[in-house]
Amino acid sequence: MDNTIEGDRREIDTLDARIIELLGQRARVSARIQRSRTSAGGPRTVLAREAEILARYQQGLGTTGTPLALNVLKLCRGANSSADSALSTTE
Numbered sequence: 654m655d656n657t658i659e660g661d662r663r664e665i666d667t668l669d670a671r672i673i674e675l676l677g678q679r680a681r682v683s684a685r686i687q688r689s690r691t692s693a694g695g696p697r698t699v700l701a702r703e704a705e706i707l708a709r710y711q712q713g714l715g716t717t718g719t720p721l722a723l724n725v726l727k728l729c730r731g732a733n734s735s736a737d738s739a740l741s742t743t744e
């Protein structure tokens with residue numbers, strides 16, 4: 654029983670590490686888009702695009718998908734700041 658729980662926890666830890674890595678990767682791609690748009694004089698955020706993303710998370714994960722998507726977007730908007738060292742590793 655304990656062995657099964659320990660094994661499953663190791664699997665969860667591995668999955669969480671992958672999710673964190675993917676979120677960092679997403680944030681770096683998002684920062685690239687935002688930099689490109691703002692350096693051309695555009696806005697940092699595009700609400701229509703964010704609405705598409707919210708809808709996709711909700712479709713895939715149900716109502717919990719919405720706050721999750723909002724936090725993913727928040728993370729990715731913040732990744733543009735040079736003070737954010739946790740996400741600033743190169744791709």
Ligand SMILES: O=C(O)C(=O)C[C@]1(C(=O)O)C=C[C@@H](O)C=C1
Pocket residue numbers: 683686687697698699700702703706726729730
């Ligand atoms: O798709 C874009 O245009 C982005 O800038 C990326 C992104 C995102 O992280 O998904 C970030 C900010 C925008 O408000 C919309 C979406």
